Amino acid sequence: AYRIPRDIAEPGHLELDLVHHSGPVTEGEYVYTLQLIDVASGWGARRAILGRSYIVVADALAHLFAQLPFPVRELHPDNGSEFLNAHLLAFLEREFAATHCSCSCVAPRRWWGSSARRWGPTVGIALDIAFEFEHGAAIRLARALEPFDMMWLETETFDPQTLRVICDSTTTPIWHGESLFGVQGYRPYLELRAQDVVMPDLAWNGTTMGRKIADFAHDYDVLDAPHNCHSPLTMLIPAQLCATIPNFKILELDVDDAPWRDDLLTHPFKVVDGQLEVPDRPGLGSDPIEAELLKHAAPHRLPRRALR
Numbered sequence: 001a002y003r004i005p006r007d008i009a010e011p012g013h014l015e016l017d018l019v020h021h022s023g024p025v026t027e028g029e030y031v032y033t034l035q036l037i038d039v040a041s042g043w044g045a046r047r048a049i050l051g052r053s054y055i056v057v058a059d060a061l062a063h064l065f066a067q068l069p070f071p072v073r074e075l076h077p078d079n080g081s082e083f084l085n086a087h088l089l090a091f092l093e094r095e096f097a098a099t100h101c102s103c104s105c106v107a108p109r110r111w112w113g114s115s116a117r118r119w120g121p122t123v124g125i126a127l128d129i130a131f132e133f134e135h136g137a138a139i140r141l142a143r144a145l146e147p148f149d150m151m152w153l154e155t156e157t158f159d160p161q162t163l164r165v166i167c168d169s170t171t172t173p174i175w176h177g178e179s180l181f182g183v184q185g186y187r188p189y190l191e192l193r194a195q196d197v198v199m200p201d202l203a204w205n206g207t208t209m210g211r212k213i214a215d216f217a218h219d220y221d222v223l224d225a226p227h228n229c230h231s232p233l234t235m236l237i238p239a240q241l242c243a244t245i246p247n248f249k250i251l252e253l254d255v256d257d258a259p260w261r262d263d264l265l266t267h268p269f270k271v272v273d274g275q276l277e278v279p280d281r282p283g284l285g286s287d288p289i290e291a292e293l294l295k296h297a298a299p300h301r302l303p304r305r306a307l308r
Contacts, residue, residue: 004039011070012072012073013073014036014072016075016077017037018032018035020032032049033049034060042296045064046064047063074099078130089101125150126152129153129155131157135165139165142172155174156176174194174196175195176198177200182213183213197223198217198225202238223248225249226238232257232261232262239278240284243278260295267286
């Protein structure tokens, strides 16, 4: 899937996302945060919206575009239907003709088939649709992907019964759980056998709770594959955990990272032939270098003393 290059130097290439503020229930209308992040500068702009109709999304984008100190050259949304619809695309073409809209859309079935043939049986294909598909659409997608022997389809929902229905409807492996917290968050899903693999995020669950979640999943014969997309330091946190649990499946790694990633740690992590080398040094095996972190912080997030 396409992403804006992490080392792009020109401002104006923005990633667009919608953050849900629904709590544990996603039914009905509720407040979202629509956020823009400029890849080159780290500049961020956000606006609260009620619902996610074309009207409120278009109004929020027009408001945010006017606040930016540079022209919007590229807009890269996620795969949500609030962004990928004819009305919004027509609005962008009409009002912001100079803005190119790119996306990492779900590819057509023929793409999956050709990719599977090209890469061969040793490369697993995985797809993350997060909260963007309601359960009916998720079922149709999972069934459509069955001929391609997917490594997994990752889908998120706060309703365990819904996930159980999706899982029972397809032979495509269903992975889930990056938005859950604590053993109690995972309990209803595991008791219902509602997923094939759990994906806890240790950035907010932490190492100790991550171990408890892994052990709890193991009691139900469910594998553990930690979600990991935050930073090189949070790469090392789940790595240490994964080396100790009996139900470890695989660890996520964002290979399309900033070119200065390895400068941030005293001992950068190493991946050799697809295998992460777990460091044997004390603690996590490395420490962040604060001076390097400050070099790459977004200007509006720097402490006052660093701006002087």
